[in-house]
Amino acid sequence: MILHVKGSNKKLRKAVEQAAWYYAEKLMGKRLMAGIEITINLKKNLLAKEGNEGSAMWEDDGYRSREFTIELDTTVKIRNLLITLAHEMVHVKQWAKDEMYEYTNTMGLVRFKGEKIHLEETDYWDYPWEIEAYGKQLGLFVRFCEHMGFEKCDNMKEEAIEEFCDGYFYGEGEIDFTAEEVAEDAQSFFHSKMAGDHAKEYVTKILGAL
Ligand SMILES: [Zn+2]
Numbered sequence: 001m002i003l004h005v006k007g008s009n010k011k012l013r014k015a016v017e018q019a020a021w022y023y024a025e026k027l028m029g030k031r032l033m034a035g036i037e038i039t040i041n042l043k044k045n046l047l048a049k050e051g052n053e054g055s056a057m058w059e060d061d062g063y064r065s066r067e068f069t070i071e072l073d074t075t076v077k078i079r080n081l082l083i084t085l086a087h088e089m090v091h092v093k094q095w096a097k098d099e100m101y102e103y104t105n106t107m108g109l110v111r112f113k114g115e116k117i118h119l120e121e122t123d124y125w126d127y128p129w130e131i132e133a134y135g136k137q138l139g140l141f142v143r144f145c146e147h148m149g150f151e152k153c154d155n156m157k158e159e160a161i162e163e164f165c166d167g168y169f170y171g172e173g174e175i176d177f178t179a180e181e182v183a184e185d186a187q188s189f190f191h192s193k194m195a196g197d198h199a200k201e202y203v204t205k206i207l208g209a210l
Helices: 010-034 046-050 078-096 128-148 153-169 179-190 193-209
Strands: 002-006 037-043 054-058 067-073 100-102 109-112 115-118
Touching (some): 046 054, 078 100, 078 128, 109 128, 128 153, 153 193, 179 193
Parallel strands (some): 002 037, 037 067
Antiparallel strands (some): 054 067, 100 109, 109 115
């Protein structure tokens, strides 16, 4: 994989570079990665100007793409930036593996894992490529933190796990889960016993306060 990281400062570029390599290996495997070139632009105020914390786009003809550009907003917390990077790398994987293809002859028509989807008839949150990206971003990030053994990552890891747990409280209807159940889900979602332990402690605390 050829990776260019541009903008911001050396320290952030290094972190982004390490995370991008880690995510790529987890998502694509060495063989697919070998032919891929990614440029990551770190930009200030992407969120303010374009309304998103990140974006990914292919740069060739869009069919089994090999060349991609990712843009990331640098005004957010580094934790959010690295989670957004994980999200955009899932999209890169979807294009590179030809799981996703945007028809060039029919505007707004996308093929995803064999299914044809009309963008206008579907809600953003129901796009299956987004469901996959949102579903994988936190797990990738937490595993990256553990892999790096960053001490600073402990806080970021805990916040990510808490965000995962918070999702249980946002559903409609009565609370019908126990801290143990959420802990079990968190442990398998993050592939980490530490995640399970932290989730249990966190959810127990909230349930006690409600
Ligand atoms: Zn997305």
